[in-house]
Amino acid sequence: MIKKGNAQPDPDIPTGELSTSMNIKNMQPATVQNLERISAAMRIARSAMARTIMDVTMQDPLRLFCISSSLCDALDQEVARAAGATLKQDWFDADWPRTTNAAWCSILGLESEDDMNEVLLRAAPALSLRARQTLQYAVWIPRGIAMTFALFVETSLRGIDTLMRAYREILSPAGIGLATVLRDASEIRQALLAPPLMLNGPAGALGKYCRCDIFSPPDYQHGAWRAIVTLDALKTRNVRNAATRQFELPVLERRLITPDGPYGLAVPDGEGWKMGFCFREGRAELHLYSNGIAEGENPVTLQEVAETLCAGVDSIFSGHDGDAHP
Structure with missing residues (x-):
C-alpha cells in the first residue's frame, strides 16, 4: 500500500523541481533488511536509498516503454512463439541495463515514445528472423525482447556508421563479435529488401x-x-x-x-x-x-x-x- 502526499520542495532535488512524498507499507521483511544493510554500507538514509532505487528504475524511458506498450507486449509474445521459448512474467525483467538503454537512445536519437513506437513498427517484419539468429537454444526470454531486437534491426538499416558505433559502445562489450554483427545485419537488410550493407572500407x-x-x-x-x-x-x-x-x-x-x-x-x-x-x-x-x-x-x-x-x-x-x- 502506498500513500502519496502533496508535492513540496526537496533539498536533494534541483531548485525549481518538486518532489512527492510516499509512505510504503506491507514490504517484505527481507526486503527491508536488505535495504537497511545497503543503506548502512552506503552511509545514507534508508528512505534516500529507496528513493534512489525507484528514481533509477522509473527514469529509464526505454524500459518504461517496454513495460507500458501494448504493441511491445504483443510482439514479445510473437517472438516467444517464433523461438519456441517461454516469456518471463515479471515486468521488471529487462534485457539491457539502464546504461545500455541510454546508449541505444543516444545512438538512434530516440527521444520520445513515438520514436520508440516507430522503431518497433519498422522492425516488426524482421523480428522472427532476429529470433532465429539469437534464440536458437533459449528456454526463457525477458520481456522487452521485441524492442531489443528492434533496436538492432533499426541500427542495421541505418548503415555501417551507426552499426559500428553500436558495436563499439554496446555489442562488443556484451561479447558479441563483429563477424556476427555484420552477418546478422546483412541478413536483416536482405530480408527487408534494403540495399547491401556498405562497409565504407578503403x-x-x-x-x-x-x-x-x-x-x-x-x-x-x-x-x-x-x-x-x-x-x-x-x-x-x-x-x-x-x-x-x-x-x-x-x-x-x-x-x-x-x-x-x-x-x-x-x-x-x-x-x-x-x-x-x-x-x-x-x-x-x-x-x-x-x-x-x-x-x-x-x-x-x-x-x-x-x-x-x-x-x-x-x-x-x-x-x-x-x-x-x-
Missing part, C-alpha cells in the same frame, strides 16, 4: 556475381584487414553445380589471405589438398594481412586484392551461366 570491388569489401575492424592492428565477399543472390540462387561450392584463395605477392573459421574448406591441389574457402548463406569472410612488409609499402594494393577475389569467384560462376540468372 577498398571494394563489384563483380558480375559478387562484391568484395575490405575494411579494418576497430580491434584489428595496422596491416590486418577483413574481406567480406557477398554473392549476388539473384544471379546465383539457382546455381547448383558442385564447382561453385569451393574456391581457391588467390596467391598474391606480400599478401596473406586466410578464411575465417566456418568459411575454410580444403580444395584439391594436384594430388593433395590446400586451404580454400566456401560461401555460407551467400557470404564468405576472410582475413587479409600485409605479409613481411609495412602496409604502405606493399606492392599489392587492397583494391587489387578485392578485384582479384571478385574475379576468382566470377570465373567459377561464369562457367555456369546456364544455371544462373543473367
